[in-house]
Amino acid sequence: MFDLTGNIALVTGGSNGIGKGIVKSLSDAGAKVIIADIDVKAGKAVAKEFNGEFYELDVADVKRADEVVTEILNKHERIDILAANTGIYPEVTIEDMTEEDWDHIQSINLKGMFFVAKPVIKAMKEQEYGRVILTSSITGDITGYPGGGLYGATKAANLGFMRNVAVEYAQYGITVNSVQPGMIGTESLKRELGVLAETGAKSIPMKRLGEPEDIGAAVVFFASKEANYITGQGLVIDGGAILPETPDVI
Numbered sequence: 001m002f003d004l005t006g007n008i009a010l011v012t013g014g015s016n017g018i019g020k021g022i023v024k025s026l027s028d029a030g031a032k033v034i035i036a037d038i039d040v041k042a043g044k045a046v047a048k049e050f051n052g053e054f055y056e057l058d059v060a061d062v063k064r065a066d067e068v069v070t071e072i073l074n075k076h077e078r079i080d081i082l083a084a085n086t087g088i089y090p091e092v093t094i095e096d097m098t099e100e101d102w103d104h105i106q107s108i109n110l111k112g113m114f115f116v117a118k119p120v121i122k123a124m125k126e127q128e129y130g131r132v133i134l135t136s137s138i139t140g141d142i143t144g145y146p147g148g149g150l151y152g153a154t155k156a157a158n159l160g161f162m163r164n165v166a167v168e169y170a171q172y173g174i175t176v177n178s179v180q181p182g183m184i185g186t187e188s189l190k191r192e193l194g195v196l197a198e199t200g201a202k203s204i205p206m207k208r209l210g211e212p213e214d215i216g217a218a219v220v221f222f223a224s225k226e227a228n229y230i231t232g233q234g235l236v237i238d239g240g241a242i243l244p245e246t247p248d249v250i
Contacts, residue, residue, distance in 0.1 A: 002224040005030030008076045009223070010069075012059055012116055013086030015042035017186035018135060021212020022083050022219045023050055029220045031081060036068050036116070059086045059112030069119040078127050081223045082120045084113045085135040087154075089188075091147035101150060109154035114161070121169060130174040131223040132165070134158050135215070136234060138180050142242050155180075159234055166232030175231040177222045182238025185209035205240035 009026045013019040014035035027033050027050040036057035037043040047054035055068045072079060087109045092101050124130025136159050140152030159178055166176040183200040201208050218235050221227055
């Protein structure tokens with residue numbers, strides 16, 4: 001089950017954190033993984049580690065996004081899997097939020113996702129097959145926290161995009177789904193949300209933060225032939241974090 005041998009997989013934001021976990025899981029399942037990321041040094045290292053390829057990409061640059069997808073198609077003739085994972089989550093309160101803050105996170109988490117997804121989905125339509133997996137979050141769709149308004153808005157919007165595109169392209173053999181991580185113990189989580197990283201496990205029924213590979217495994221499932229009748233769905237991967245009615249339950 002879940003054999004992706006021969007599949008060409010493009011992972012944006014695959015240089016570290018959840019993205020690296022996705023790269024590892026896809027590679028372990030047999031896919032040829034291509035990493036597109038703004039972090040050149042880390043991206044090249046991950047590509048070397050998993051016998052993949054690396055392309056430098058700022059997802060907010062629509063011209064470069066088109067170039068990268070074209071280069072991949074010219075070399076491999078197809079893209080079977082897109083894991084659109086690039087995202088940032090700066091913490092900023094509504095009163096401190098500026099128009100620049102709003103535009104910056106939107107340009108990466110939403111426009112950046114769209115800039116890559118558009119040419120990939122066009123190619124998938126022509127090949128009459130494709131698996132698109134977006135990295136959303138429990139934040140925005142289900143939960144929230146002070147300072148997470150910008151991030152939550154973009155992640156909820158990812159799911160709105162997913163559902164509509166899933167309907168639009170289902171007839172072409174393309175599925176569009178989403179993973180919704182809870183607290184995953186990445187370096188960026190520790191850097192951006194230090195206190196949460198230190199204390200967050202206490203509020204999770206499993207009493208631990210998730211691992212990037214926990215998300216990667218779900219991406220592999222959505223990318224597999226076994227999931228060919230699933231589209232437009234978000235899968236929560238959070239160790240049970242959203243389940244307790246009150247904190248004292250756990």
